[in-house]
Amino acid sequence: MHPYLIIAINFLMSLSLLIVLHELGHFIPARIFKTRVEKFYLFFDIKYSLFKKQIGETLYGIGWLPLGGYVKISGMIDESMDKEQMAQEPKEWEFRSKPAWQRLIIMLGGVVVNVVVGFIIYIGLIAYDGTNEANGTDYKYGFGFPETLEKIGFEQGDQILLLDKDTIAYAPSFNHKLIFRDIKTVTVLRNGQPVEITIPEDIGNRLFEAGVSTSLEARFPFKIDSVQAGTIAAEIGLKKDYKIISVANYPVEFNTDYTYAINHKVTDSIPFELVYQDSNGTEFIKTVDFNGERKTLGIYKYSTDKNYAKVERKQYTFSESITAGISQGYWTMHDYIVQFKYVFTKKGASQLGGFGTIAKLYPDTFDWAGFWATTAFISFILAIMNILPIPALDGGHVMFLLYEIITGRKPGDKFLERAQIIGIVILLSLMLYANGNDLFKAIFG
Structure with missing residues (x-):
């Protein structure tokens, strides 16, 4: 099976699971508080559903557009923009008729579930497979x-x-x-x-x-393991077991010396000398020019010292894995939140990615440990992104509910409708920009 197909399968399986669990986080407290849920959908059903079935008051279904999912709760201003329902007198089973604290719990439910799921997965992975340790x-x-x-x-x-x-x-x-x-x-x-x-x-x-x-x-002494076809390395005749001596007059003894020289000693579009030895020890000098393209020769390396690193797999009891999993989950969320300060820079904005970037986080083989680790990470991302105080996201609803609880004044329906529209425009703009970045990188590298 092609690696890209495996990535797509992993991505859709993980995303589907997390969307359903997130929406259950809204659905369950809504039903506990006797609030009617009209629809429960995986993916969006714009004019068409792949599957749908009415069970009681709720229509369950799968849409054709895999950009998320939703629950439509009666008496709530959401992405459905059901103005006709909101123009009628409030019913006791509607969201707008419930106390603010109940509405707050309903809106926080999806985020809470995503956070809990992330912690559970990390605890399970650590209990099952442990962690790498090497000082x-x-x-x-x-x-x-x-x-x-x-x-x-x-x-x-x-x-x-x-x-x-x-x-x-x-x-x-x-x-x-x-x-x-x-x-x-x-x-x-x-x-x-x-x-x-x-x-x-x-x-x-x-x-x-x-x-x-x-x-x-990590540093290790190395030789060439293999050469990519159609690259500079293949063009100049590098082969397995050849040894690189210097790059642009920078001595190369370890793999990191090679990386350092390529990154810091080679100037774009300026030829440089590459000195290497063949498997018999004969030395050669070649002039290389990247011609403004990506700075890479196209070689794979192997260590000539197999004992250059001592990495151990630490195993945990189940109780120890709970502490370790919670710690890993906490720092994962902490670091993801910190990265926002880099997003709002010129370089950060250029690296913002959409669904393509997220899909690349998944393994290109059926590696279940890798699949679940990525799923846990994405679950935290969904929680953090959904709690942002942007109208149309859970965080936007939470922001207005907190305002209501603190001030005792409920924002008007017209205001909430306009805020919802603004939020949708912001989200669509961000989505177009992020996925546009993915498309640009795919075309131009």
Whole structure:
């Protein structure tokens, strides 16, 4: 089966599950408070349904447009914009007839369910499969650091020991923590001696603007494992077991040296020298020019030292997995919320993605651990995005309900209708922009 098809299947299965659970979060408290639910739909049924069945007061169905789902609750100003119903006298079973605190619980239900589902999945994954553990000294050759971190005191080969005096359970997550956490100091092991480095307050912004990956790259001595067809590497004759000696006069001993040279020593559209050895030790010099295209030779690497890293799988008892899963869920939400400060930048806006970007988070094989980990992450994203105080989202309804509870004054129906329309326009604009970014990247790279 083609990887893209597997991604699509994973994406639709996960999205369908999360949408149904989210809408159940609204449906169940609505029924508890004796509020009529007219429709319960997976996906949107604009003029057409793939499936529908009336059960009691509620029409259950599946729409043809997979952009979400909804429950239509009687007496509520929502995306259906049912003005005819709202023009009639309120009925006791309608949403608008219920006390504000009940309406608040109904509107918060979907977000609460998404948060709980995320925690449950993380707890289950950790109980079943554990987590990776490897501190800085478990990496024999240390790590390769981008130029941004070199400028504040890191050196190639440093081994991460402490973040603000605390150990780091999995050292490759170091960059992620610098970008999303408030780290003040980092202690590294350098030439057998601990060295403390002070971290600037704006390091997250610096790393984000520099396009630094959230994963820190471990160093290892390497040779070429394979070459992609139709690439520069294939054109100049690189083959399996060849060894790269230097790139643009920058010595290459480890894989991270190669990455560093390509990113920081090679200038777009300016030819550079590549020095390499074949499998017999004969040295060659080739002139390479990326011609303004993506800076890559097209090689895959393998480590000549299989013991360069010692990564262990930590197993948990069920009670331990509850604590660990809640912690992972908390930090996942924390880091996702923090990333909003990067979204509202020129670079962040250009990277905003839609359904294509989300789909790429899923594995391209039937890897169920990967599937559930991504589902948990998306569940948290749905919760956070839905609680944003934008009319037409759950958060918009919550905002107006809190205003009503605090002031004792209910916003007028006309105001809520206009706010709903504005919210829908905002959401459609964001959706068009995000998916437009995906389309642009797919076409132009």
